[in-house]
Amino acid sequence: MPSLSEPLRLPCGQVLPNRLAKAAMTEGLGDPFNRATERHVKLYRRWAAGGLGLMLTGNIQIDRRHLERPGNVAIEGKQTPEQMTALKAWTSAAKAGGAQVWAQVSHAGRQTPKAVNPTPSAPSAVKLALPGGQFGEPRALTGDEIQDIVNRFARTSSVAREAGFSGVQIHSAHGYLLSEFLSPRVNLRTDEWGGSLENRARLLLETIKAVRAATGSDFAISVKLNSADFQKGGFTNEECLKVVDWLNGAGIDLLEISGGNYEQPKMAGLAGIEAASEEKVRESTRAREAYFIDYAAAISKVARMPLMVTGGFRTRAGMEEALTSGATHVIGIGRPLCGDPLAGKRLLNGETQALPSYEKTLRIGPGWLGPNSPLSLFKMINGWGAQGWYCLQLIRMGDGLDPDLRMSVLQAFQRYASGEAAAAKAMSRAA
Ligand SMILES: Cc1cc2nc3c(=O)[nH]c(=O)nc-3n(C[C@H](O)[C@H](O)[C@H](O)COP(=O)(O)O)c2cc1C
Structure with missing residues (x-):
């Protein structure tokens, strides 16, 4: 029966000292040239004291x-x-706690x-169906550009290794490029x-191969x-299970399960622009705290690599139940670590039985006007306001x-x- 404080050996030979992981959270602390800064060092120094077994950085982009x-x-x-030097300062601060x-x-x-x-690349020219005009008209990538993306993932990962990171996580979730390729709605x-699942998964599998080689x-x-x-x-979900089966042969060390995208922000437990499909297991999942645990249980039947599940975990009981059920090997945590960077340590040493849960109170207006409100103005302010709240806490810690x-x-x-x-203005001035 694995406990939260039990180490985990990964296929590559590395050992995670315990089962708590800081999930990736965009820091927004890069300078106008998108370089790492002293603010990353300050933020990760705080988290490094928090007793976690694994820390994933926020997304680091392969293309400016x-x-x-x-x-x-x-x-x-x-x-x-x-x-x-800036990247190495960041990794050494982050690794200071083990x-x-x-x-x-x-x-x-x-x-x-x-x-x-204004014209980002995508598998096909399918625009995000979100109000507010924040996103431009995408254009379809050419075959050569797709190959360039595979090479970029490999180059970025090789630099990450040189800078002192002991691994990379290839982001193929949440509606970013690799997740767009998997989606027949966008690809x-x-x-x-494109077309068959095998074709839609090709970019992810080619990327893993190139990253491993590099x-x-x-x-x-x-x-x-x-x-x-x-x-x-x-x-x-059926397609996900098939992709996991292919990932079994791809030599990865940890598969993190999440869900959703900007149009359907299920990763944050929020409702999107349309009714969600595939909620067969919703009733049973709602009874527990983790959003994707029932999906992970099904995935664990197929997966031969260690699993991490992220989204909604707040109590020791919920985490231990997930570990002992075999649905996951690692527990991912995001938002609690924005308000309390030491929350993981408090849980591991028994000082507390639950992580702080800010999402319940982060809204304007009464409960029914929360982030899942049918009134779109409230939904927008509450959804973006809460996301902004978490991001601003990271910026505060980056500022000491x-x-x-x-x-x-x-x-x-x-x-x-x-x-x-x-920040966007400063970046365009720097360009
Ligand atoms: C401020 C913030 C930034 C995030 N940035 C990323 C990111 O860069 N990459 C990613 O995969 N997920 C990102 N996420 C999603 C988290 O990794 C995680 O999946 C989500 O917060 C659900 O976990 P939680 O309920 O423990 O917060 C972000 C979440 C927050 C709150």
Whole structure:
């Protein structure tokens, strides 16, 4: 019966000192040239004291033209000595507490904001169906550009290794580029990269192969994958199970299960622009805290690599139940670590039985006007305001401050929006 504090040996030989992992969370602390900064060092120094077994960075982009927000770090190839020094300072601060530290490597695809790129690349020219005009008209990648993306993932991962990360996580979830390729709703291609599931999964599998070749057998490679997109015509749970079967042969060390995308933000437990499909197990899942645990249980029957499940875990009881059921080997945690960077340690040493859960109170108006409100203005302010709240706490820690738990959602909504606009302007001035 594995407990939270039991180490886990991965296929590459690395050992996670315990089963608690900090899930990837975009930091927004890159400079206008998308380089790592002293603010990353300050933030990860806080988390490093938090007793976690694994820390995944927020997404590090393989292409500066395809960021998920202006403050992302991008690693496009060989680094200058200054860039490498900044990356090494970041990894050594993060590793100071004994955690394995992996870089999440990503390409934002059509979810690149317009302020970064008005015509982002995607499998096909299918625009995000979101109100607000924040995202541009995507254009379909050519075959050569797809090959370039595979090479970029490999180059970025090789630099990550040189910088001191002990692994990478290939982001193939949440509606970013690799997840778009998996979705028949976004991938309408008729060449070898689209159509059948085998073709739609080709980019992910080719990427893993290239990353392994560039980094070596003792380097950890993880994949973050949607259990489903929860959208009509999207990547289904049945397809996910088939992809997991192919991943068994791809030599990865940890598969992280999540779900959803910007149109259907299930990763945060929120409702999207349309009714979610594939909610067969919803009733039983709702009874527990983790959003994707029933999907993970089905995946664990197919998967031969260790699993991590992220989304909603808050109590020791819920985490231990998930570990002992065999549905997962590692517990991913996100939002609690934005308000309390030491929450994992408190749980591991028995000081507390539950992580802080901010999402219940982070809203303007009464409960029914929360992030799942039928009124779109409230839904938007609550959804983006809460996301902004978490992001602003990371920025505060990057500035050497404590999280400000009294910040309101409305304040967060305004401050986050103006901060992102200023970062986009600084980035375009730097270009
Ligand atoms: C501020 C913030 C930033 C995030 N950034 C990323 C990211 O860069 N990459 C990613 O895969 N997921 C990202 N996520 C999603 C988390 O990894 C996680 O899947 C989600 O927060 C659900 O876990 P939780 O319920 O423990 O918060 C982010 C979440 C938050 C709150």
